[in-house]
Amino acid sequence: MALLSQTVLLLRKDILLELRRRESLLTMFFFGTLLLFVFHFSFDLPPDRVATMAPALLWLAFLFTGTLGLAQLFQAERENHCLDALLLSPLDRGALFLAKTLFNFILMFLVEIIVIPLFWMLFNLSSWNLLPRLFLVTLLGTVGFCVLGTILSAVTLRARARELLLPLVLFPLMIPVILATIRCMETVMRIGEFGDALPWLRLLIGFDVIFLTLGVLIFDWVIEA
Amino acid sequence: MQIAVRKLAKAYGFRWALRDLNLELQPGDFVALLGPNGAGKTTFLKLLAGLIEPTQGSILFDGAVLRSSDAVRRRQVGLLVPADHLYDHLTVQENLKFFAALYGKSDASEQVERALAEIDLLERRADFVADLSSGMRCRLSIAKWQMLDPGLLLLDEPYGVLDGPGIDMLEAFLIGHCTRGNIVIMASHHVARALKLCSRAIILHRGHLTFNEPRQDPWPGFDAAFGDFLPHGESWRS
Amino acid sequence: MPGPKKKRRGILGALALIAIAIGLYWGLVVAPPDAYQGEVQRIMYLHLPSILTAYLSYFLVFIGSGMYLWKREKRDDLLAHSAAEIGVLFTALTIAEGSIWGRPTWGVWWTWDARLTLTAILLLIYTGYLMMRSLIEDQSRAAVAGAVLGIIGFLDIPLIHMSVYWWRTLHQPPSILRPDKAPWENIHPSMLTALAISFVGFLLLYFYLLSLRYRLGEMREEIKTRRLERSA
Numbered sequence: 001m002a003l004l005s006q007t008v009l010l011l012r013k014d015i016l017l018e019l020r021r022r023e024s025l026l027t028m029f030f031f032g033t034l035l036l037f038v039f040h041f042s043f044d045l046p047p048d049r050v051a052t053m054a055p056a057l058l059w060l061a062f063l064f065t066g067t068l069g070l071a072q073l074f075q076a077e078r079e080n081h082c083l084d085a086l087l088l089s090p091l092d093r094g095a096l097f098l099a100k101t102l103f104n105f106i107l108m109f110l111v112e113i114i115v116i117p118l119f120w121m122l123f124n125l126s127s128w129n130l131l132p133r134l135f136l137v138t139l140l141g142t143v144g145f146c147v148l149g150t151i152l153s154a155v156t157l158r159a160r161a162r163e164l165l166l167p168l169v170l171f172p173l174m175i176p177v178i179l180a181t182i183r184c185m186e187t188v189m190r191i192g193e194f195g196d197a198l199p200w201l202r203l204l205i206g207f208d209v210i211f212l213t214l215g216v217l218i219f220d221w222v223i224e225a
Numbered sequence: 226m227q228i229a230v231r232k233l234a235k236a237y238g239f240r241w242a243l244r245d246l247n248l249e250l251q252p253g254d255f256v257a258l259l260g261p262n263g264a265g266k267t268t269f270l271k272l273l274a275g276l277i278e279p280t281q282g283s284i285l286f287d288g289a290v291l292r293s294s295d296a297v298r299r300r301q302v303g304l305l306v307p308a309d310h311l312y313d314h315l316t317v318q319e320n321l322k323f324f325a326a327l328y329g330k331s332d333a334s335e336q337v338e339r340a341l342a343e344i345d346l347l348e349r350r351a352d353f354v355a356d357l358s359s360g361m362r363c364r365l366s367i368a369k370w371q372m373l374d375p376g377l378l379l380l381d382e383p384y385g386v387l388d389g390p391g392i393d394m395l396e397a398f399l400i401g402h403c404t405r406g407n408i409v410i411m412a413s414h415h416v417a418r419a420l421k422l423c424s425r426a427i428i429l430h431r432g433h434l435t436f437n438e439p440r441q442d443p444w445p446g447f448d449a450a451f452g453d454f455l456p457h458g459e460s461w462r463s
Numbered sequence: 464m465p466g467p468k469k470k471r472r473g474i475l476g477a478l479a480l481i482a483i484a485i486g487l488y489w490g491l492v493v494a495p496p497d498a499y500q501g502e503v504q505r506i507m508y509l510h511l512p513s514i515l516t517a518y519l520s521y522f523l524v525f526i527g528s529g530m531y532l533w534k535r536e537k538r539d540d541l542l543a544h545s546a547a548e549i550g551v552l553f554t555a556l557t558i559a560e561g562s563i564w565g566r567p568t569w570g571v572w573w574t575w576d577a578r579l580t581l582t583a584i585l586l587l588i589y590t591g592y593l594m595m596r597s598l599i600e601d602q603s604r605a606a607v608a609g610a611v612l613g614i615i616g617f618l619d620i621p622l623i624h625m626s627v628y629w630w631r632t633l634h635q636p637p638s639i640l641r642p643d644k645a646p647w648e649n650i651h652p653s654m655l656t657a658l659a660i661s662f663v664g665f666l667l668l669y670f671y672l673l674s675l676r677y678r679l680g681e682m683r684e685e686i687k688t689r690r691l692e693r694s695a
Contacts, residue, residue, distance in 0.1 A: 002296075009326050013315070020314045076312060084276055085310035088303075089327045090296035148615065155608040159598045169595055169612065172587040173619050176626040183630070199629065207622055214618065220293055221532045222611055224604060225276040238602070239690045 003095050010091075010099035015106070017076050024072045025107055032065035032111045033118065040122050047124070054123050055185035059141065059178060062112065066142070067167050069107045070149040073100055074157060083157075084225045097150060097219035101212075105146040112138050125189065133188045137201070141181035143208045148173055151215050154223050180204040226252060226301060226376040228273075228408060232282035235268055242268040244432045246282070250410075252376075255403045257419035258412040260429035261454045266412040269429065270379045273410065274304040286377075300328055303375035307363040307386050313355035317346055317365055320354060321372060328373050340368040344394055359386040364394065371398055378402060380411040384418065396422060416451065420444075430454075472678070476671045482664030489657035497654075506564045508657050512665035513557040514582065519669065520550025521589065521617055528613030531606060537684060540606040543613050545676040547592050549669060554586045577631035584623055588616045 018024055039057040077083035086096065116135060120128070152170050159165050180200040187197035194201055233246040243265045250256065258266050271277045273284060275291040283290055291298050304310070311320050318337060325333035341347045344364040354362060363386050370378060383395055399409050399422060413419045420426060420440070428436035428450055436450040490508035497504035527543030530536070561579055562572050573579070592612050599605035 006327070009323070013312070013323055016319070017312065017314050076314075079313060080311055081306065081309040082312060084304075084306075085324075086327075087276060087293070088274055088299070088310075089324070090299040090329065091327060092296070093293065151611060151615065155611050156595065156599070158601060158604055159595065159608070160600070161598055165595055165598055169588075169591040172584050172591060173615060175584055176619070176622040179626040179630050200626075203622065203625060210618065210622075211615070214615070218532070218611065218614070222607065224607065225271075236691055239687065240694055241691065 003092050003098070006092055006095035007098040007102070010095060011102055014076065014099065014103045018103075018107075021076075023075070024069055025110060028065050028068050028107055029111050029114065031068055032061050032115050035061040035064060036115060036119055036122065045123075050123050050125070051189045052186060054119070054125070055182045055189065058116070058119050058185070059138075059181050061115070062108065062138070062142070063145070063171070063174070063178070064167075065111055066104070066108050066145050066149065067170070069104045070153045070166055070170075071163050073104055073150065073153045078157070083223075087223065087225050093220040093223055094216040096223065097154075097215050100154070101146045101150040101215065104150060105142055108142045108146065109139065112142065127192070130188055130192060133193070134185055137181050137184040137188070137204070140201075140204045140208060141177050144177040144204065144211065145174060147208065147211045147215050151211075151219070151222060154219070176203060176207050180207070226408065227287055228377065229285040229288075230273075230282070231285065233269075233272065233279055233284060234281035235265075235272060235277070236280045241432050243272070243429075246434050248427070248434070248437065250408050252406040252408060253403055253424070254408050255399065255422055255424045256408075256410040257416075257423035257426040258410055258429065259414075259416060259419065259426060259451065259454075263431075264429040265432045266429055267381055270304065270381050270410070270412060273377070273379055274302055275299070276304075300373075301376035303370045303373060303378045305366050305370055305378065305380045305383060307366065307381075307383055308359045311354045311362060311365060311369075314353055316351050316353055317341065317357070318350040320365065321369060324369055325372060330372070333372070336372050340372045343371065344368045345390070360388055360391055363387055364391055367395055367398055374402075375407070377408045377410070380409070380413075382413055383411065384413055384415040392418070420447070428454075468678075472671065472674050475667060475674065479664060479667035479671045482660060482667055484664075486657060486661035486664045489653070489660055494654040494657045495651055503564060503567045506560055508661045509665075510557060510560040510564065511658060512662040513553050513560060515662065516665050516669040517550050517553040517557055517582075517585065519666075520546045520553060520673075521585070521620065523673075524550065524589070524592075524613040525617035528610035528617075531610045532614070537606075538681075540610065541677060541680040541684070543609060544596065544606075545673055545680060547589050547609075547613070548676055549672050551586065551589050551593060552672070553669065554582060554589065558582055558586065575631070577628045580631070581624060581627050584627070585620070588612075588619075592616065 036058070039061065043053065043057065045053055074083065077086065087093075112135070116131065116138065119125075120131065149166075149170055152166060156162055156165055156169070180203050183200045184194060184197045184204070187193075187195055187200075228248075228250040230246055230248040233243060234241065235243045246269070258269065260266055268277070272279055275293070286298055286301070289295075289298070291302065293299075312323070315323065318341070321337040321340060322333060325337060330336065338347070341350055344367055346361065346364060346368065349357070349361070354365065357365065363383060367383075378399075380399075384392065387395060396418070399411070403409050403424070411419060411423075423440055425439045426436065426447060427434060436447070438444075438446055441447075486508060490505055494505075494508075496502050523546035524543045527539045527541075527546060530539035531543060558579070561582065565574065565579075566572050592609060595612060596605045596609045599608055
């Protein structure tokens with residue numbers, strides 16, 4: 001199917017460019033780790049408070065890290081007017097949306113894969129067998145972030161003060177994801193499974209599905225040369 | 226492919242860039258798009274390419290408007306901007322392969338090789354585009370569009386960065402392209418060369434189409450129309 | 464152009480003023496004070512209509528945004544932009560009123576009660592909308608950006624609603640309005656009347672302000688068109 005093959009084509013191009021330019025992944029990784037350390041030593045959490053506060057801090061670190069990625073998302077297309085070249089071509093705009101969303105998702109995933117175990121160690125949390133569930137929640141939240149983030153990143157391409165505007169506009173819209181991920185994480189850390197946080201998980205999945213669909217349908221009208 | 230431009234107009238904020246443009250083009254036409262700076266040439270090319278929307282009027286390709294979702298028609302339109310539309314950190318070869326795949330040409334390795342050979346960039350195929358001079362980049366763009374073979378090829382000032390051999394390559398390509406029944410519209414300040422190649426010349430001035438004639442030899446009408454836009458004391462016959 | 468439209472707006476404004484005046488009189492004088500909260504409860508006659516009109520506003524932003532993306536008619540974008548501005552105004556008003564009510568009732572100017580939180584988030588979203596539009600130079604790009612945000616924002620509202628309410632109800636006892644009884648069972652009939660009149664008044668006020676703002680936008684467009692014609 002053309003949409004899928006075009007998405008893969010664009011994604012491979014972006015990954016190749018990232019491997020060569022190295023402007024996003026490393027900065028995001030270091031920033032995420034830095035935030036984690038800063039939170040750790042500035043919030044002197046007694047052990048009984050850790051389970052309640054730590055998920056919020058973790059997710060906050062990811063939000064800011066992700067915002068860095070979003071600001072860079074269309075950078076390759078801004079040089080040499082390559083966005084014009086893409087829009088000129090028979091490219092399905094939905095493929096551009098999916099490719100960029102996936103790309104940011106991959107970057108955040110790579111950061112999360114390192115930072116979550118780091119976080120676990122730093123906050124002296126027990127039972128490593130909870131990590132997979134924690135990871136699942138983080139990934140679902142990351143999808144929501146990347147989907148909305150890509151749409152807004154595209155729409156604010158020519159805005160002034162873009163690095164400030166993007167988080168300003170994105171974060172309030174992300175509240176359902178933020179609350180759902182924190183609540184799920186907290187429950188998992190407390191009782192080892194999702195339990196009564198299942199409605200939150202469903203909310204998270206619903207959010208992802210709704211805005212992913214919207215993104216694919218609407219991107220044609222969103223992106224302009 | 227037939228192109229009809231009807232009452233085309235484009236405004237940016239408080240200023241008209243193009244006003245009341247009417248034009249009909251047939252397969253095989255080579256149009257020299259001339260005019261002073263700020264006349265609206267680039268705007269016109271972008272409208273034809275479908276990159277911007279007209280404020281008024283329409284452009285019809287075989288009777289239909291070019292939509293962003295119309296992949297078939299989009300494949301038929303190309304825009305050559307000398308140093309742009311190439312990824313700096315992909316190699317020469319990777320750029321061509323990428324665009325070939327984007328335009329639906331799967332497995333284009335042979336075509337890429339051939340295209341690179343024709344513009345004499347074969348030994349630089351593994352170099353990053355960022356390391357090429359602007360003249361080389363322009364050649365790469367020529368190779369790209371040679372490979373993609375659009376029914377309508379638009380060019381925005383290609384002569385600026387090309388050297389002698391480069392110019393020969395460009396002109397051979399453009400003439401061949403038209404002979405195969407495609408349409409070329411080239412905006413340029415190199416009037417003499419453009420007029421030698423074209424089958425029709427149009428002049429834009431302050432957004433209006435002030436001259437539109439098929440090529441003749443001699444061409445008193447053109448001399449009269451273009452006289453005001455030349456540097457002091459010069460003739461366009463170089 | 465001045466004439467019938469201006470007159471209609473004038474009448475709308477006058478009606479709004481009258482309705483609000485009557486509503487205020489009813490709410491402040493005729494209706495009895497609340498059995499539990501006392502006099503401070505009377506701010507509900509302003510507070511509830513404010514928030515309801517704010518929601519109406521965001522719905523209009525959604526409609527205008529959707530229509531604009533579909534048909535690209537400037538008047539739909541103007542509707543969305545105007546509704547967003549007036550909506551922000553009424554949301555800010557709601558928060559101020561809620562705060563005024565909260566001080567004597569709970570002892571604090573602000574708390575992260577579900578309703579207040581929700582209202583604050585709405586304010587953030589639509590203020591962000593206005594800021595984004597002002598930071599994008601090209602008017603048609605700003606309109607597209609606004610339309611996208613208008614649609615996303617509105618679709619997000621039920622999700623935000625759910626998440627904020629779930630978040631809060633797991634931590635605190637249910638809020639002041641007794642959820643086990645239907646709201647109108649608690650309310651004295653004249654209080655209901657006051658509320659109804661107030662609501663009508665606010666609705667009229669809202670549409671009056673909206674029409675003013677819309678007219679402003681139309682005039683700006685007209686100036687632009689005329690300057691354009693002159694430079695041809």
